[in-house]
Amino acid sequence: MVTSFLLAAAAALLNAQEPRPVEQDGHVRPNIILINTDDMGAADWSGGGSRFIQTPHLDQMAAEGVVLTDFYASANVCTPSRAALLTGRYAVRSGLARGVIYPHSDYGLPQSEITLPSILREAGYATQIVGKWHLGTVPDAHPLEHGFDEFFGVPYSNDMSPFPLISQREVIEEEADQTQLTARYTEAAIDFIARQAGREQPFFIYLAHTFPHIPLYASDAFLGQSQAGRYGDTILEIDWSLGQLRQTLADHGVAHSTLIIFTSDNGPWFEGEAGVRGRKGDTHDGAYRVPFVAHLEGLTPPGAVSRAMAMQIDLMPTLARLAGAAMPDDRPIDGRDITALLQGGQESPHEVLVFFDNDQIAAIRTQRWRLVLRTFYRNWLVPLEQFGAVHLFDLETHGDELFNVAEDYPDVVESLSARLETLRSELEGLPQRETPLNLPGDE
The missing domain is CATH 3.40.720.10 (Alkaline Phosphatase, subunit A)
Structure with missing residues (x-):
């Protein structure tokens, strides 16, 4: 503790020869x-x-x-x-x-x-x-x-x-x-x-x-x-x-x-x-x-x-x-x-972590599961969600995210998807600043 x-x-530090760290109250x-x-x-x-x-x-x-x-x-x-x-x-x-x-x-x-x-x-x-x-x-x-x-x-x-x-x-x-x-x-x-x-x-x-x-x-x-x-x-x-x-x-x-x-x-x-x-x-x-x-x-x-x-x-x-x-x-x-x-503890204070791609939620993770909602192929964004093909990874079994197990654990997908909607209502749609890709002087 x-x-x-x-x-x-x-x-x-009482008997130390080195400077004492600063204390307050x-x-x-x-x-x-x-x-x-x-x-x-x-x-x-x-x-x-x-x-x-x-x-x-x-x-x-x-x-x-x-x-x-x-x-x-x-x-x-x-x-x-x-x-x-x-x-x-x-x-x-x-x-x-x-x-x-x-x-x-x-x-x-x-x-x-x-x-x-x-x-x-x-x-x-x-x-x-x-x-x-x-x-x-x-x-x-x-x-x-x-x-x-x-x-x-x-x-x-x-x-x-x-x-x-x-x-x-x-x-x-x-x-x-x-x-x-x-x-x-x-x-x-x-x-x-x-x-x-x-x-x-x-x-x-x-x-x-x-x-x-x-x-x-x-x-x-x-x-x-x-x-x-x-x-x-x-x-x-x-x-x-x-x-x-x-x-x-x-x-x-x-x-x-x-x-x-x-x-x-x-x-x-x-x-x-x-x-x-x-x-x-x-x-x-x-x-x-x-x-x-x-x-x-x-x-x-x-x-x-x-x-x-x-x-x-x-x-x-x-x-x-x-x-x-x-x-x-x-x-x-x-x-x-x-x-x-x-201090070496093994229990995260988070129930879920949120991963953004720009201002959109791209994935969420619990200690065991990671639900990925969008990915990329070459230069194209692939919105997995829109195709009904979200990816679920079991990080305890395959930490390298190679195998999608969404079909094997539909209850987990459903639970995480419900959590996702709550997070979206809080975190998506907030006003953002963005720099145009064209540089000053470009036509």
Whole structure:
């Protein structure tokens, strides 16, 4: 339980030589580092089963902490995934569920949305975002307008142009040197840790890596070092970055009081990932399932593995609880507190998770079953529902979603379909923003 963690952590620190974590009303508040990679498959690290990408630092963190095997991004592409992660709400609620934001988009994350960094800052945390934002470039959507004290990074995906590197509100490179991005992100996060470690103030770092989104770049030291091409090389460098951060925390005496979470914004851009069907932008499991590794001394049992389903919408309520921050009570929050899963628990707080394709529900999942309503063939959307051919997958028997068992379990299809209609009445039809595909100047 969280209470036992807090008591154990406080007791262990009485005789420690390292700096004490910040307390408020007897509540030990951890520093938090949330690492969000871009388009990384759930199995694309050695601890997750990859034979071709060696990630010793992530493996070590997993050995010391907890792995959630059935953890999902909240959308199958960048912008809605990030909106949901930072608000604890499905992206349809913030109007950002359709497609992604482009350099010429005239909107972003609404000011009315309450974000994870904003509630942490209100609770006394110093907050930093390093890396990819992708929630709008209009003034009201800037990271500094949504709860972050510091911003060092890029405004959107690295396949868009122009692609500037920004510090606070200033463009410091018109075109970022992408071969150095991972290293520079790491340096910025390390500098923030060094400045905050000696203060009586907890800190939150949201490190949103640019890679392994395409086009792929890595610094010279990592080129050709994996057995998975440039894709693997970028993950090797991200793993190196994790090692640098963990060493910095240790050097400054705050490793024991810092929660690190490692995940990704959606599935990989290539066809499929090991053991899971689908890819980024698809409606099958591989579009949404992402890696999840977490470690905090005294909270995450060493080597724990939970197969309970969870989603990135759960991070805001979970981190709010651990930080002693207040969640908003004036709006629906779709996320749930998954502290019990960080402690190795096996029971999800969700009865059902919802998977969107743009602003339409594409699938729903219970712990055992996944009902898929739409899929793709080449460039065509196939609305399975309209053909009376929904797909039902038994994830306990075939986690790879290869066999449709809808005809074998009509009662399950009926039950999930009834649940689906209730969800649609709440979540579909909400107003959305969308960027036209034609660029400015196009006829």
